Amino acid sequence: MRNEQTPFTLDTAQRELEAIREMVRPCMQCGTCTASCPNAFAMKDPPRTLWRLLLLGFEEEVLAHGPFWMCSSCYTCALRCPRGLPLTEAMAALRRLAARRFPRTAGRNAAFYETFMDNVRRYGRVQETALMTSYFLAMKNPFLPLEYAPLGLRMLGKGKLHGPSAAQKGELQPLFDKAAHKGERP
Amino acid sequence: MKYAYYPGCSLRESAREFDVSVRAVMERLGAELEEIPDWTCCGASAVASLDERLALGLPARNLALAERASPGLDILAPCSACYLNLLTAQRAIRTSREARAEAGELLSAEGLSAPAKGGTVRHLLDVLINDAPPEAIRDQVVRPLTGLRVAPYYGCQILRPFRVFDDPERPSSMEPILTALGADIHPWNMGGRCCGASLMATHKETALVHVGEILRAAARTDPAAEENAGDAEDAARGADVIVTVCPMCQMNLEAYQGQALRAREGGKPVTVLYLTQLMGAAMGLAPEKTLLDKSLAVTGSFRSRLAGLKEPSAPLAQEA
Structure with missing residues (x-):
């Protein structure tokens, strides 16, 4: 199914990454997401850390560690985020990006x-x-x-x-x- | 009450008992279900991790088919994942011009158009609590579940991210139904806790932690029962049954009990049933309509407790 897709270019990756950054840009690092996440204990970079790393430009590390694969889409973080950010959607977008950008590790x-x-x-x-x-x-x-x-x-x-x-x-x-x-x- | 019915793939496979009991209970409540012709998969929990366009197109196809075959009827989905995927697509199409255009483009391959009008996507529990008053359910009960302690388990996707018919943090919508069946409600705060979902396939060790915590909470002593009945031993038995309204929650809680309980101390095997199976039992429906034999976790003590309930009275005899 994958190889029928439109060719995946670095340009596309940058655009998708930028869209994800936009989703979490207003994050104020309160940590409600990490505290609410039932799977945070199993993540190398739990949600709060993950957003910060992304915004600071450490996307390679983030995509290589892949904490978003431990997200079970329970939506508790998104529900409780005081800034109302679509955090569960951001997790899914990161999975889509990682599956194409790092097919081997993903x-x-x-x-x-x-x-x-x-x-x-x-x-x-x-x-x-x-x-x-x-x-x-x-x-x-x-x-x-x-x-x-x-x-x-x-x-x-x-x-x-x-x-x-x-x-x-x-x-x-x-x-x-x-x-x-x-x-x-x- | 008439609905366009979207059973979803699980109800055709491992969750057959959910499909059969939903149809039987809805019929008892006087509702009519029109199954959507040629429905296909909604994308389940997998599609959002892979393909954004299909995450819109797969549910949109079913909405378009429902609109064509049963115009204006609300769409009833018993599976929580189907419900959320269908609802997410429906809300996107209704509120975003871009999403509507994209859905139209994707569906044009089959000569369908973007489902613009049509009825609202609704979960089974929403329909049960809002379209059938508790009295209507109580009227159908021929074998009250007196003394049976039920732990209502809601899972995630009917509660979040959309706040539609229940409190997303402290769900309680099943309680009036369970009370109408004559059952007691096991007090716990695990109703909206994640079961691990598809991590059970990709990271089982993590999902088993959640299942274990839910099972241990179900086994905990009910302080109210201890106080009221004064029977500490009886109160210590915890919940007799966990009820679910989602095939994935059901599978995680029933099929992986042994592994989850072995991983850490505490807890014990507990019966897990779909809400409609338990409703069917209280309504005196025939065993081939409740299909308790299909369930993977039904304990001996639950069976004997169920058998010990008052024998079905007149209405069942009439049916037979």
Whole structure:
């Protein structure tokens, strides 16, 4: 899906980065976001630090560390931000940027989302069993399927695993093509 | 009450019991659901991390289909992620000329146009509390859930970022429903706490911390019960069941209990059901409409407590 995209240039990256900086420019470093974030404990640069680093021009470090991959989009930071900044949106925008700018380091994190969207493009509706199989293949980790085996067996027992349905197959291809070939925004 | 119904992918897959129980409960409440023809994925929690255009186009397609097939009807989504994606797209299209033009351009590939009018996107819980008064629910209860302690779990996406039908910090919208079912409400402040969402696939160790904290809070003693009943042992049993209104919350809380409880001390296995499964049980719906057997976390003590409730009275007999 990625390689059908409009070529990704450094110019585009700069523009996207600038848009993210604009989102957080009014940040006054109060730290409400970090204090509210349920995943801050697992981030190298928790939200407050992340915004500051971005504004100070340390984007390479930020994109390489990737704290935004630990965001679970609970929107608590955005809800409580006294400046009303769209912080959860900024996290998502950073993930989009990192996935394209640093595909190698972003790989492990982006793989699940990439596999997910590929499944949607092919089947129209998510086919969970096929999704997990493709995800295991994409991760190239022989132990990952074993980790999920007990859950897989329980779900099999409940009649929750089945082959992909072709009912909606290919329905979304035109939309995906359109989105991929629409070109960059002015 | 008539709605355009968007089940979403999960309800066709691992969350079949949610779909079946939603349809059955809504029918009981006199609502009519028109499933949106040819609906496709809304983009779930994945699309916003990858592609901004598809994050608008995927939900917009479903809104356009709903507008064409069921003009003017509100769109009912039981899944919280679908609800938020559909609502975000709908608000963008209604308020921004740019978003409307972009949606129109994306949908033109299929001969659809940007969904400009149409009904409002609404979550199941919004519809249950605002379109069906608690008395209407109570009227359908044939087996009151007396003495059953229920922990209402709301998750994130129906509460935030849009404040639509509940308090985003201290949610309480399920309480009138649970009270109408005759159940007691487990006092806790975890209702709006994140379950870890898709981190369960990408960073499981982090998501398990959240699931563990939620399960431990569910197992905590209910001080009110201890005081009222004076039975410390009974009060110490904590919640009998956590109810959810989102397939991802449900999956994280039910399927990963063992791993989350092993990671740290405290807590114990607890039953997790969709709100509509529990409503169905209280309404005396047939087992094939509540599908408790499909749920991955139903404890023996919950089953015996449910079986010990007063036998269904007249209305069920009529149905049978």
